[in-house]
Amino acid sequence: xxxxxxxxxxxxxxxxxxxxxxxxxxxxxxxxxxxxxxxxxxxxxxxxxxxxxxxxxxxxxxxxxxxxxxxxxxxxxxxxxxxxxxxxxxxxxxxxxxxxxxxxxxxxxxxxxxxxxxxxxxxxxxxxxxxxxxxxxxxxxxxxxxxxxxxxxxxxxxxxxxxxxxxxxxxxxxxxxxxxxxxxxxxxxxxxxxxxxxxxxxxxxxxxxxxxxxxxxxxxxxxxxxxxxxxxxxxxxxxxxxxxxxxxxxxxxxxxxxxxxxxxxxxxxxxxxxxxxxxxxxxxxxxxxxxxxxxxxxxxxxxxxxxxxxxxxxxxxxxxxxxxxxxxxxxxxxxxxxxxxxxxxxxxxxxxxxxxxxxxxxxxxxxxxxxxxxxxxxxxxxxxxxxxxxxxxxxxxxxxxxxxxxxxxxxxxxxxxxxxxxxxxxxxxxxxxxxxxxxxxxxxxxxxx
Numbered sequence: 001x002x003x004x005x006x007x008x009x010x011x012x013x014x015x016x017x018x019x020x021x022x023x024x025x026x027x028x029x030x031x032x033x034x035x036x037x038x039x040x041x042x043x044x045x046x047x048x049x050x051x052x053x054x055x056x057x058x059x060x061x062x063x064x065x066x067x068x069x070x071x072x073x074x075x076x077x078x079x080x081x082x083x084x085x086x087x088x089x090x091x092x093x094x095x096x097x098x099x100x101x102x103x104x105x106x107x108x109x110x111x112x113x114x115x116x117x118x119x120x121x122x123x124x125x126x127x128x129x130x131x132x133x134x135x136x137x138x139x140x141x142x143x144x145x146x147x148x149x150x151x152x153x154x155x156x157x158x159x160x161x162x163x164x165x166x167x168x169x170x171x172x173x174x175x176x177x178x179x180x181x182x183x184x185x186x187x188x189x190x191x192x193x194x195x196x197x198x199x200x201x202x203x204x205x206x207x208x209x210x211x212x213x214x215x216x217x218x219x220x221x222x223x224x225x226x227x228x229x230x231x232x233x234x235x236x237x238x239x240x241x242x243x244x245x246x247x248x249x250x251x252x253x254x255x256x257x258x259x260x261x262x263x264x265x266x267x268x269x270x271x272x273x274x275x276x277x278x279x280x281x282x283x284x285x286x287x288x289x290x291x292x293x294x295x296x297x298x299x300x301x302x303x304x305x306x307x308x309x310x311x312x313x314x315x316x317x318x319x320x321x322x323x324x325x326x327x328x329x330x331x332x333x334x335x336x337x338x339x340x341x342x343x344x345x346x347x348x349x350x351x352x353x354x355x356x357x358x359x360x361x362x363x364x365x366x367x368x369x370x371x372x373x374x375x376x377x378x379x380x381x382x383x384x385x386x387x388x389x390x391x392x393x394x395x396x397x398x399x400x401x402x403x404x405x406x407x408x409x410x411x412x413x414x415x416x417x418x419x420x421x422x423x424x425x426x427x428x429x430x431x432x433x434x435x436x437x438x439x440x441x442x443x444x445x446x447x448x449x
Contacts, residue, residue, distance in 0.1 A: 006033040007135060007159040007338055010142045012126070012283070014039035014117050015046020016104060017316040018164035020082060020327040023111040024335055031339045036156065037117040038144055040064070044108050044117065047168045048101045054191040059147070064169040066277075069194045070218060071097045074210050074409065075322055076421045078429070079402045082107065082324045083394060094417040120147045123283045126161055128309050135159045135311050135338065160311040160338055162331075163281065167317060170278040172295075174206075178252035182271055189215060189274045195222045202268040204229055204258055206249055212274030213413055216243050227266055237413050279317060288312060295369040299354045302385065303372065304330060307350035311338070320375040322402050325394055329382045336389030376403060395426045400443055404431070407442040 006029075011021045014037050025035040041064065043049045050067040057063060073080055076093035080100075085107050091099060108114055124143045131139040140161045146152040171188035173179075179186075189211050199222035205212050208230035219226050220240030228239075229246045239245070247261035249271075258266045279292045288309050291298060297317050300306060304313050313334045316327055336342040344350065361371050374381055379399040386393035401421060408416040408431075418434035431439045 007031060008033045008157070009035050009160045009162060009338070010126075010140065010156070010158040011035050011037040011162045011164055012123050012142075013037075013046060013164040013166055014044045014108075014113075014119075015164060015166050016048070016324055017166070017327040017331075018046070018162075019044060019104060019108055019111075019113055020324070021162045021164055021315060021331045021334070022113045022116055023082075023107070024328075024331040026111065026113070026116070028335060028339070032335075034116055036142075036158075037113070038121045038123050038142070039117050039119050040122050042119050044114075045101045045104045046166050048097060048104060050097060050101070052193060054193065061147075062169070064166075066168045066190045067097050068189075068192050068215070068218075071214065072417055073097070073100065074214070074417070076401065076405055076419075078421045078423050079322055079398050079405075080324055082328050083398075084328070085110065093419060093421045118144070121145065122147065124153060125285060126163075126283050126288075126312075127285045128288060128312070129157075138309065138311050140311070160313070160334075162334060163284075163312070163314045164316060164327075165281070167279050168277050170280045171273070172276050172278045173273050174275055176249060176252060178254070180252075181254060181256050182252045182258070183256035184268055185270045187270065187272050189272060190277070192272065195219050195224070198222065198224050198270060200224060201270055202266075203227070203270040203272055204246075204249065204266055204268045205272050205274055206230070207274035207276070208232055208235065208245075209274060209276065215272070215274060216240060217414065219243075227268070229260060231261075235413075237411055240414060281314070290314065293368070296371050298358070299351060301344070301350040301354055302333070303381075304334070305337070305344070305350070307347045307354070310344050310347075310350075313337075318372050318374045318378065318381075320373040321378045322398075325398065326378060326382065329385050329394070332391045333385040333389040336391065342389050397423060397425075397427055397429045400441075401429050404441055404443050408439075 009025055011018045018037055022035050022037050025032045047065055049065050051063050051065045053063055072094045077087040077091055077095050081087050087103055121144045124145050127141045129139050129141055130137055140158045141155050142158055143153055143155045171190040195218040198219055202225045203219055204227045205216055206229045208228055216226050216228050217240045220242050226243040227246050228243055229249050231248045234245050249258045250261050251259050253259055279297050284290055288306055290306050303318055306312055315330050337344055383393050419431050421429055421431045423429045433439055
């Protein structure tokens with residue numbers, strides 16, 4: 001319609017989530033002006049951009065990537081992709097990180113996103129302003145700097161902001177009493193690049209999430225002696241040679257010895273934290289009221305929207321998810337909110353919804369720090385957003401294939417990445433082992449459409 005003002009949306013970050021947000025905004029030129037994507041680095045791809053160096057660049061800016069040299073995905077490419085842009089068919093199911101970066105470059109080029117990205121630009125502040133004719137009476141002033149030079153700042157006004165700044169770059173190190181007394185090398189997996197420097201060494205790895213397990217396997221290949229220290233149930237699948245399990249490290253004694261929860265002790269040459277990352281939004285104005293406490297970002301309606309400022313969207317903070325399709329669903333839901341096809345409840349109702357949701361999770365015994373860990377609940381979450389926003393949900397095979405891969409991984413973490421998956425149709429898929437032998441599916445397919 002002539003005369004209808006198009007909505008201007010700022011996107012912070014050109015990693016997978018930011019690219020996905022830009023792709024969907026550009027697909028709706030009737031409603032949305034071309035987005036402005038702010039990217040701190042010179043590249044697209046965020047955490048998928050491997051950087052051999054650790055620490056800081058020459059200009060003093062921190063190295064954000066936590067990618068290590070030999071990483072291959074732990075999710076099959078058949079469900080790791082954006083649903084509207086599959087990975088190349090000839091690739092094996094578990095691809096090397098360089099293939100994921102190439103895939104994101106292709107996605108960027110296919111949807112012609114590059115022209116809308118301001119590279120080497122840091123966002124200094126995101127401030128809400130009251131605007132009479134604004135979306136919900138709101139607009140946003142986004143102030144950005146050319147690189148780290150804060151003397152050259154620019155402020156632009158937007159109707160909405162999609163925060164896609166990722167959360168794999170600010171290492172979380174738990175408070176362990178006496179940690180400063182440890183005499184060996186202390187490292188976070190953020191600064192791990194390859195196993196060779198640790199060849200033959202004794203290492204305690206704290207944390208048995210996917211990166212902890214991956215790194216334990218890599219260290220085993222260079223004859224390191226690894227103690228995998230974690231608070232989960234002990235792993236029952238075969239472990240790599242030279243890797244044993246222990247409960248969490250609870251303190252470091254005066255002589256630098258690590259003490260585990262069961263009272264046993266170790267004196268490794270290296271203590272490595274595979275303990276994840278902090279959420280950080282340094283550019284968000286305090287009055288927006290988005291808080292980070294114990295790894296929970298809140299209050300956010302549907303893990304996306306602060307009720308007091310409903311034209312701000314914090315995309316991709318959920319953990320233990322299949323990320324690219326999750327971004328695909330969240331981005332479309334954001335558009336459905338902005339174009340009015342999904343009418344948000346009142347601020348009070350959104351706040352009540354958040355309270356009830358968090359209370360229900362706590363009642364199920366979920367600790368605050370794990371509330372954003374959706375895991376198998378991600379499928380119901382994705383379907384709910386698609387239903388509310390009135391757009392196409394993920395194909396039905398998606399969740400079954402993903403969950404089946406988790407079963408294969410739990411059974412045999414040493415070999416599950418040799419499997420190859422094939423999608424047959426919207427419901428069906430099959431899987432073969434390294435010898436081409438078809439494997440039995442571990443989970444029944446849910447036939448509901």
